[in-house]
Amino acid sequence: MVINLGILCFFKYSPLIATSLFDTTRGVGFFLLTIPLPIGISFFTFEGISLVVDTYRDDPKTQRLVNPSFLTHIRNSFFFIIFFPHLVSGPILKAHDFIPQIDRKLFKNIDWEYCFKALVTGYFLKLVVADNLKDFTSSLIYPGFMTLSSFTLVAMLLGYSFQIFSDFAGYSSIALGLAGLFGYRLMQNFNFPYISASFSEFWRRWHISLSTFLKEYLYFPLGGNRKGKVRTYINLAVTMILGGLWHGAAWSYAVWGAFHGLALALERLLNDRFKIKIRPGSFFYTIKTLFVFSLVSLAWLLFKLPNFSQVIMYFKAIVANRGYVTNYVSILLICIYSLPVILYHIAYLCRNITPVFYRKREFAMYSMMLFLIITNSGTPGTFIYFQF
Amino acid sequence: MMIRRSLILTAVLLILFEAFIRLSDIKWDTSQNDKAINLISAQNFIYNLPDNEVGMDTLIIGSSISRKLLPDSLGEHYVNLAFNGWSSYDGLELVRLTRKKPACIMVEMNIVGNQILQQDMVSSLRPLSYYTNTTFKSFQLRNQPIGLMVGYFKNLMKNKIEEQKKKKRENLALYKFNLQLEKKKLWQTIPDSVLDAKFTVLKSMINHFRRENINVIFFEAPIDEELENTATVVKLRKYFHLYFPVGQYTYLPGPKINNFSYSDGFHLTAESAVVYTLYLKQQLNDLNNVN
Numbered sequence: 268m269v270i271n272l273g274i275l276c277f278f279k280y281s282p283l284i285a286t287s288l289f290d291t292t293r294g295v296g297f298f299l300l301t302i303p304l305p306i307g308i309s310f311f312t313f314e315g316i317s318l319v320v321d322t323y324r325d326d327p328k329t330q331r332l333v334n335p336s337f338l339t340h341i342r343n344s345f346f347f348i349i350f351f352p353h354l355v356s357g358p359i360l361k362a363h364d365f366i367p368q369i370d371r372k373l374f375k376n377i378d379w380e381y382c383f384k385a386l387v388t389g390y391f392l393k394l395v396v397a398d399n400l401k402d403f404t405s406s407l408i409y410p411g412f413m414t415l416s417s418f419t420l421v422a423m424l425l426g427y428s429f430q431i432f433s434d435f436a437g438y439s440s441i442a443l444g445l446a447g448l449f450g451y452r453l454m455q456n457f458n459f460p461y462i463s464a465s466f467s468e469f470w471r472r473w474h475i476s477l478s479t480f481l482k483e484y485l486y487f488p489l490g491g492n493r494k495g496k497v498r499t500y501i502n503l504a505v506t507m508i509l510g511g512l513w514h515g516a517a518w519s520y521a522v523w524g525a526f527h528g529l530a531l532a533l534e535r536l537l538n539d540r541f542k543i544k545i546r547p548g549s550f551f552y553t554i555k556t557l558f559v560f561s562l563v564s565l566a567w568l569l570f571k572l573p574n575f576s577q578v579i580m581y582f583k584a585i586v587a588n589r590g591y592v593t594n595y596v597s598i599l600l601i602c603i604y605s606l607p608v609i610l611y612h613i614a615y616l617c618r619n620i621t622p623v624f625y626r627k628r629e630f631a632m633y634s635m636m637l638f639l640i641i642t643n644s645g646t647p648g649t650f651i652y653f654q655f
Numbered sequence: 656m657m658i659r660r661s662l663i664l665t666a667v668l669l670i671l672f673e674a675f676i677r678l679s680d681i682k683w684d685t686s687q688n689d690k691a692i693n694l695i696s697a698q699n700f701i702y703n704l705p706d707n708e709v710g711m712d713t714l715i716i717g718s719s720i721s722r723k724l725l726p727d728s729l730g731e732h733y734v735n736l737a738f739n740g741w742s743s744y745d746g747l748e749l750v751r752l753t754r755k756k757p758a759c760i761m762v763e764m765n766i767v768g769n770q771i772l773q774q775d776m777v778s779s780l781r782p783l784s785y786y787t788n789t790t791f792k793s794f795q796l797r798n799q800p801i802g803l804m805v806g807y808f809k810n811l812m813k814n815k816i817e818e819q820k821k822k823k824r825e826n827l828a829l830y831k832f833n834l835q836l837e838k839k840k841l842w843q844t845i846p847d848s849v850l851d852a853k854f855t856v857l858k859s860m861i862n863h864f865r866r867e868n869i870n871v872i873f874f875e876a877p878i879d880e881e882l883e884n885t886a887t888v889v890k891l892r893k894y895f896h897l898y899f900p901v902g903q904y905t906y907l908p909g910p911k912i913n914n915f916s917y918s919d920g921f922h923l924t925a926e927s928a929v930v931y932t933l934y935l936k937q938q939l940n941d942l943n944n945v946n
Binding site: 379380383387399402403410413414590591592593594595596597599600603604629630631633634635637638639641642643646647 | 657658660661662663664665668669672687688690691694774775778793794798799800801802805808809816819820822823826829832833836
């Protein structure tokens with residue numbers, strides 16, 4: 268575990284250490300700053316940790332992890348680490364989920380419909396939604412945003428929120444579909460996160476493989492909620508700050524993690540103190556959902572503007588630029604490209620109301636997605652999560 | 656079963672859309688953002704401009720400054736191949752890679768940017784993209800369904816959009832803010848070694864076109880008076896004259912009086928773009944008369 272974390276720290280956090288502690292123009296500072304970052308390092312080191320911990324733990328779930336044959340075990344371990352569909356951007360595989368699946372696969376056992384749906388949805392989210400939205404949120408950089416109207420700034424922020432979801436959920440869905448073609452089932456990484464009415468629910472629905480990893484391999488070993496209330500709040504905050512830093516070697520990611528950690532701790536505190544129950548589907552529940560979505564979207568700004576002072580300037584510009592002229596065409600396009608994500612979440616909420624209607628017509632939905640992938644894809648952009 | 660039905664319906668939708676594109680005569684602007692404007696121009700040049708027609712054309716090559724020029728006001732055979740956010744290099748490289756031979760190339764001198772061809776442009780030039788986009792017009796960026804739809808409404812609301820743009824330009828505080836940003840950028844000098852490397856590449860490209868009997872004309876679009884004598888602008892002018900001496904290369908003289916209006920100090924407003932285009936037309940006519 269130390270070796271895995273050491274590799275991660277050396278490659279990923281050396282630039283942060285260099286800029287924070289050394290002169291980066293020469294010597295150690297320059298050396299640390301110029302170390303190249305291996306592709307997918309955040310993912311394969313975490314999987315390395317999972318492999319070590321899962322094989323070490325005496326858990327009935329992990330019984331099949333260690334094969335009696337040394338060579339087979341080595342082969343399985345390497346295969347687990349380098350299984351390519353998820354390698355550069357997740358989902359983060361856990362040894363106890365994946366290694367038991369390693370076996371001879373037969374063509375006839377492939378679930379083609381599952382793969383087709385996952386691939387079409389993934390490519391649609393990435394190529395049509397995220398790649399188009401990225402050209403409208405590209406002004407979310409300093410000083411570009413300083414000259415835009417308040418309305419545009421808010422629309423761009425919400426657009427970025429939908430973009431980051433489509434980009435990441437799109438990649439995960441493609442990875443699931445691709446793994447399915449090889450006969451492997453990876454865990455769902457997203458479960459309609461923007462319908463969450465609380466931060467804890469959000470983290471059960473967003474980047475599930477990371478949140479469950481942090482829960483299993485960090486939060487629980489820290490003591491989880493078994494060591495009193497204060498310690499629970501501290502554990503939550505520590506887990507989220509480290510989770511934030513996992514995303515990138517910049518203090519803004521730690522602030523992003525701290526924001527989520529604080530929100531989770533505060534939410535837990537309020538629930539413990541007041542025990543208010545809001546019925547799902549009610550007006551207040553909807554307001555709460557919108558409130559959580561707004562805060563989550565505000566926090567994404569830390570992903571786009573790595574300098575914290577620029578984030579403050581962005582908020583100031585939202586307040587100050589009210590009189591500026593708005594480009595309504597761009598806003599209309601942000602709305603159009605965000606619409607599939609909104610409909611995707613609404614369809615999930617309505618899944619129990621019209622299941623037969625939906626199932627009979629889902630082929631039309633997938634053909635429409637395919638049609639738009641072919642005719643309306645945006646200009647290619649790299650996956651946002653590749654940098655992590 | 657579900658997969659087969661989806662694929663069949665997709666094929667039907669594609670055939671219907673292709674037929675719609677071929678039968679309809681879409682004249683309105685379908686670009687959705689600045690990047691799309693660039694790529695649509697590039698794709699039109701690559702896919703839709705026949706090689707035999709290019710021989711009579713004059714191409715305007717440059718950055719967003721020249722993008723404002725109105726080729727239709729210059730004459731029948733003018734094509735604007737200037738790109739927002741990019742520079743003359745991209746246009747010149749595009750012409751070189753397509754091996755099309757225009758009659759004349761007008762090169763803007765205001766910006767000398769990065770000399771790596773934009774990835775999106777490279778993608779449009781790949782053989783697979785070339786054959787699919789020329790065979791199926793519905794695959795071209797200008798024919799994207801959402802672009803067509805939004806472009807249609809944009810066309811209907813043209814006057815309102817222009818009014819809004821005008822209103823934006825009237826915001827003096829915003830203009831000054833943009834001007835200061837540009838000023839700050841332009842007072843930072845570019846090292847000689849960087850400029851030497853860039854101009855060496857530029858010179859080899861220009862000479863390549865001249866060897867192909869393509870006429871090359873340099874022009875410098877007007878910018879706000881406060882920016883005219885900033886370090887970068889002066890240095891770029893000097894380098895152009897150093898690498899492309901006035902006696903050996905053709906330059907169009909700049910307008911004597913700078914009474915144009917700008918949206919941010921660097922880009923002409925729509926009205927001034929018309930005035931400057933007409934000025935260029937006059938200069939080109941004078942040049943033709945001399946020759």
